[in-house]
Amino acid sequence: MSTLSPNQYTAPRGRIACVGMGMTLGSHLTPLARSHIEQADVVFAALSDPLVEAWLEQMNANVRSLQPYYGNGTDKPRMQTYREWADLMMDEVRAGRSVCAVFYGHPGIFAWTPHEVIRRAREEGYEAVMEPGISSEDCLYADVGFDPANGCQHYEASQMVFCNVPINSAAYLVLWQAGLVGDISSKRFTTGPEYRQVLVDVLAAEYPPQHEIIIYRGATLPIEQPTIRRIALRDLSKVDVRPDETVVIPPARQYTPNRVARARLKALDAAWQQELCTTNEKPQENQHA
Numbered sequence: 001m002s003t004l005s006p007n008q009y010t011a012p013r014g015r016i017a018c019v020g021m022g023m024t025l026g027s028h029l030t031p032l033a034r035s036h037i038e039q040a041d042v043v044f045a046a047l048s049d050p051l052v053e054a055w056l057e058q059m060n061a062n063v064r065s066l067q068p069y070y071g072n073g074t075d076k077p078r079m080q081t082y083r084e085w086a087d088l089m090m091d092e093v094r095a096g097r098s099v100c101a102v103f104y105g106h107p108g109i110f111a112w113t114p115h116e117v118i119r120r121a122r123e124e125g126y127e128a129v130m131e132p133g134i135s136s137e138d139c140l141y142a143d144v145g146f147d148p149a150n151g152c153q154h155y156e157a158s159q160m161v162f163c164n165v166p167i168n169s170a171a172y173l174v175l176w177q178a179g180l181v182g183d184i185s186s187k188r189f190t191t192g193p194e195y196r197q198v199l200v201d202v203l204a205a206e207y208p209p210q211h212e213i214i215i216y217r218g219a220t221l222p223i224e225q226p227t228i229r230r231i232a233l234r235d236l237s238k239v240d241v242r243p244d245e246t247v248v249i250p251p252a253r254q255y256t257p258n259r260v261a262r263a264r265l266k267a268l269d270a271a272w273q274q275e276l277c278t279t280n281e282k283p284q285e286n287q288h289a
């Protein structure tokens with residue numbers, strides 16, 4: 001006799017896990033992400049390198065590359081591609097399969113489809129999880145060598161030119177997808193120097209033209225080294241920026257002290273010290289009750 005309740009007979013079996021592959025082939029994959037890949041019925045791959053895809057195929061025999069859905073890169077908006085990816089994944093989930101979608105880096109950082117497919121799957125009652133991966137952002141802190149503790153802003157570079165974004169020039173500013181800054185069509189994978197010049201002009205409101213900025217590319221193969229190019233802001237339009245590079249603008253000024261808040265903290269500290277002295281002066285006999 002079966003022990004399943006009637007609800008369990010009809011419960012959807014499909015599920016999806018969106019996992020990150022990390023950045024560097026062979027060394028960044030977490031055991032949990034690997035286990036999702038190995039146990040899936042079907043694995044969708046949105047990876048940065050055919051070599052990484054070949055490595056993935058060793059972990060699961062049913063890997064489907066998502067790269068062909070980009071088209072030739074000029075005739076199709078990227079959002080259309082990303083929606084198609086989510087549709088493909090949901091078709092498999094609805095068919096009752098255990099689906100794993102593998103993205104390079106972290107699946108939830110500057111990636112639309114993983115968030116969308118998880119939202120849709122949960123809305124339809126399916127189990128859906130995201131497993132973090134080592135992002136290019138993580139590699140950036142390690143390779144360029146800075147700590148975001150004093151403030152670090154992250155934006156898609158296009159956001160800086162499409163909108164009036166308030167910039168805190170006392171903190172780091174990290175600009176993603178700077179290689180295609182200003183692409184309103186969302187069909188291109190690179191834009192030219194004139195587009196980067198618009199970005200330079202926007203940034204010039206907050207930074208001097210000679211301010212040193214960094215163009216960073218983390219290693220994706222174990223034989224590679226990270227590349228860190230340091231140039232003056234005014235020269236950003238004169239150098240090529242690859243699709244897999246990130247632009248970092250270090251702080252250009254110091255924070256100014258908040259004198260009002262500091263005075264309040266000083267008063268609170270004085271009251272706390274006073275309280276401490278009073279407590280210490282009290283007789284000790286009740287302390288071991």
Ligand SMILES: C[S@@+](CC[C@H](N)C(=O)[O-])C[C@H]1O[C@@H](n2cnc3c(N)ncnc32)[C@H](O)[C@@H]1O
Nearest residue numbers: 105106109110135136176177217218244245246
């Ligand atoms: C669509 S986002 C994907 C980011 C990815 N999910 C991650 O966790 O790094 C693509 C952008 O990530 C950054 N990126 C990708 N590969 C990189 C690399 N090897 N080194 C530095 N930045 C990289 C670039 O800013 C690029 O334009």
